[in-house]
Amino acid sequence: MTTRKYADIIVAQSAGFCPGVKHAIDQVMALEAAGQKPVYTLGPLIHNKQATTMLEMKDIRAIDKPTEDLDKSGVLVIRAHGITPDFQKEIEAFGMPVFDATCPLVKHAQNIIAKFAVQDYHTVIVGDTEHAEVIGLMGYAKNHYNIVSSLEEAKALPHFEKVHVVSQTTQQESVFYEIAEEVKKHADKCQISNTICQPTKDRQKETIEQAKNADFVIVVGGKHSANTARLAQLCQGLTKHVQHIETDEELDEKLATSAKKVFITAGASTPSWVIDSVVYRVTQLRHPPVRRVVKR
Ligand code: SF4
Incomplete structure (x- = not known):
């Protein structure tokens, strides 16, 4: 899809x-192309419905954990978020590559969590309790940890002799330091x-800078993607209107047409073709193609 570039x-x-x-x-994709199928990913490879559907068509399926009914000629894949060391041992013993x-x-x-945990540091992870990456990180804390997602939760922490504060990799930096400073007092x-x-960090920095100069920000990405939701949150208060959409079908066409300047950003798990279709739709609305009338 070719889209002309416009300053707005x-x-x-x-x-x-x-x-x-x-x-x-x-x-x-390389495993699938090499014929190592089916490919079972432990949890969805990315939090994006459109991409997951495309992967399933290629015999790449998400599972929660290996079960006896799996086709053992396939392969188990640990996704980018990682898993706990105990779960890793369990799947390695399952009898599949x-x-x-x-x-x-x-x-x-x-x-880094494991390094401090063996020195008897209690771990505080700043992140979302239910997120797969955070669940994986917990497994390295030797059962002495807390997950904190807000300043209020940090204020409620007990006193520790030694504490180590780490972050989910997609956390907002200002929130992380605000919570870390509170934990320090405990x-x-x-x-x-x-x-x-x-x-x-780069994605959040660019989003903050550009959102200030736009009056409509479109954040493209899965509704279950924590980092996409965080981007949308970041923009609140920086611009007049923010819309978090999964596909171009959800686009607020009225705003996309009337806003002076539109900024489009997307989460870490949004495929390029989904972003392209949103950019294309916004461009069509704001700069409709001129029809040429050919006189005979
Ligand atoms: S968000 Fe960062 S840490 Fe997480 S998978 Fe992407 S590059 Fe890796």
């Missing part, structure tokens, strides 16, 4: 797959590891 429609350079998600998808596509930046967070000794990944 800005598309974020950072929109779409982050390196971790892209690497995981490339690896899974395992491919580990954990993002190296998530691995870094896992390793401990004799506090170590803070900012494990927010660089691609997330």
